[in-house]
Amino acid sequence: MVAWDWLADADYWTSRLVFQRLLAALYLVAFLSAANQFRALLGEHGITPIPRFLRSVPFRRAPSVFHLHYSDRFFAVLAWTGVLVSGALLLGLADAAPVWLALLLWAVPWALYLSIVNVGQVWYGYGWESLLVETGFLAIFLGPAHVAPPVLVLWLMRWLLFRVEFGAGLIKIRGDPCWRDLTCLYYHHETQPIPGPLSWYFHHLPKPLHKVEVLASHLAQLVVPFALFAPQPIATAAAAIVIVTQAWLMLSGNFSWLNAVTIVLALSVVDDSVFAPLLPNPPGNLTDPPLWHLALVFAVVALVMVLSYQPVRNLLSRRQLMNYSFTSLRLVNTYGAFGSIGRTxxxxxxxxxxxxxxxxxxxxxxxxxxxxxxxxxxxxxxxxxxxxxxxxxxxxxxxxxxxxxxxxxxxxxxxxxxxxxxxxxxxxxxxxxxxxxxxxxxxxxxxxxxxxxxxxxxxxxxxxxxxxxxxxxxxxxxxxxxxxxxxxxxx
Structure with missing residues (x-):
């Protein structure tokens, strides 16, 4: 393969494989969460019923297949279909599929989960829901294992990872003064939404170490993201820092799949040479993406560039919005967390x-x-x-x-x-x-x-x-x- 070297790069074959498998696993968790909890929260007789929501919110504001029909049985079928499709993608059943079929298979969980999020009301009003949807949208266009990964899609993932990290860093530095005097972690491990098994121990770390944690967070979110766009191996080193800091957050508390999705995005930046000792090398018969696939990728890039205007403007604004979607399809969003920290x-x-x-x-x-x-x-x-x-x-x-x-x-x-x-x-x-x-x-x-x-x-x-x-x-x-x-x- 030589014709499209600047558009498809075999050096990220393993990175794509790791990304796709882990994203499929997170989809699986998300659909299981929906299937197990929706009846009490959103069902026909739930606390905030979806049918009542659909009567007051038009399709254009909340695109969802449930505008066509809703019943608890239909929701269950949709959620368990998401589980089955995610499981198939996790097992790699799309790897040998034709390009068009692979793209279609990856589009299924995206469309199904978007349909759930857009009618999920207060129960789905979290940044990681939009993050999973946006990441899942980009994943559609990566292609199957026998095709070289489209470079432009990988760069769109870096752009998403940059917004996640840099947005989170800005919302902190602009928000609570304790982020600027490095004292937020005196309180955060205790006051976070759902502490984990190690949160008690994190809370009791020496205060100087808490200040080091905050300083490291600022460096990882305000400086390191720019290095994601640097040549290798600098980009891989930046991704490694993101992975380590997100893993630290996973150890210190329960933040649903926010940290996990961020880690998965960072893994897509890692050069294949890092994975070589652990995972199989790409097959020697990789083919170039078909021309129609590349044309579709160019269209997606143009769409993301246009839709990035408002998120970029938001990043530069002193009134930065946190975890906000500017479109009902949640394609290019703003992110951030814990701009203010509770003391009690x-x-x-x-x-x-x-x-x-x-x-x-x-x-x-x-x-x-x-x-x-x-x-x-x-x-x-x-x-x-x-x-x-x-x-x-x-x-x-x-x-x-x-x-x-x-x-x-x-x-x-x-x-x-x-x-x-x-x-x-x-x-x-x-x-x-x-x-x-x-x-x-x-x-x-x-x-x-x-x-x-x-x-x-x-x-x-x-x-x-x-x-x-x-x-x-x-x-x-x-x-x-x-x-x-x-x-x-x-x-």
Whole structure:
């Protein structure tokens, strides 16, 4: 192959292989997350039903196959189809396919997941959803294993990785002053949405090391991204720094697949010489991409260049938006995270009781969720790259009373009704085989235990109640929640 050396480069054959396999694995996780959680959150009888959303939002604002038809069964079929197609791509079943078929196979999970994200409402309002969609769109055009990787698509991936990293760096340096005085990690490991098994230990690192962490983050996100466009081996070295910093973040907390997708993008930058000792070399009979494929790639490059105008303008703006999509297809987006850092941690604790009358002696039983802190003696869990959507929204509910008012009463109604789909999202149901008569949600202040407290009690957290989030309520005949009788004990 010599005709298109400047457009297709065999030196990235293994990089493409690694990228495609890992992206397929992340698609698989994303579709599993959707299949396992949608009924309680988005289903016909969910907390925020998709049919109600579709009645108020036109197709042009939220392109989705669900505008053609929605039922819970159809959603399940779509999600499990995504799982099957992602699994096939993970196993490499598209590698030997004709170019047109390979592109079509990679377009399927992109279109299906975009359809889910665009009707996912508050449960899908995260930057990593758009990042997976945008990455998946570019992956469509990489081609199968018997064709040399299109260079321009690889450069578009570098441009995406640059925006992810540089956008995150700018949102920090422009945001909370603690990023500028290097003290944000005094708090972040404790106050992040879902701490992981090692977060307690990260929190207790010496403060000078926390400052080193922040400084390293600034270098990795504000300086290193420019080196992604340098010749090899400089670009590979820059990608390696991104991979190491993202892996550090994965160890320190649970951020769904945000870090994983970023690592996968960085791996597409790595020169094949790095993979040579570990993975097979490219076959000697690689062919050039067909002319129509290259023409399609040029069209995609032109589209991305045009759509990059607003994200670039956003990067240069002092009012930088974080995790924002300028188009309904989410093709070229803005990214960033944790522009501000909480100094204290609050959690919504939901409790119920079977008592028929509420008194000061009422026995309240607490619901335990799969990822968010609850029982102070339970060690934080590793759940990423899986995304526990309800747990994340409960973290936001603890930050915003308005956020809580939007959907928390709906969750309370489901728990009071003993809804099976909702209870599947709970780690421990305190009323197995029955349901509570009354429910309440209380805001608690949480902090990590000290080394001494942990040694003495075995607890990971210390907590104290702050205020009601959802006052004591019961289930009305129409299925809505109503306040408990006047005079009932509420706190």
């Amino acid at each position: 941690r609050h959690e919504v604790v939901i409790e119920g009781t079977r008592d028929t009358e509420l008194t000061e002696d009422t026995a309240w039983r607490e619901y335990e969720f799969k990822g968010k802190p609850g029982d102070p003696y339970r060690r934080p869990r590793q759940v990423a790259p899986y995304h526990l959507r309800l747990d994340w929204q409960l973290w936001f509910a603890a930050l915003s009373a308005q956020q809580a008012r939007g959907w928390l009463p709906g969750l309370a109604a489901k728990l009071l009704a003993g809804d099976r789909d909702t209870l599947k999202l709970v780690a421990r149901d305190p009323f197995p085989g029955s349901s509570p008569r009354f429910l309440r949600a209380t805001l608690y202040r949480y902090r990590f235990t000290t080394w001494r407290e942990r040694g003495e009690s075995g607890a990971w957290w210390v907590r104290e109640p702050v205020s009601p989030v959802l006052r004591t309520c019961r289930l009305a005949e129409d299925g809505d929640v109503v306040p408990a009788a006047t005079g009932s004990q509420e706190t």
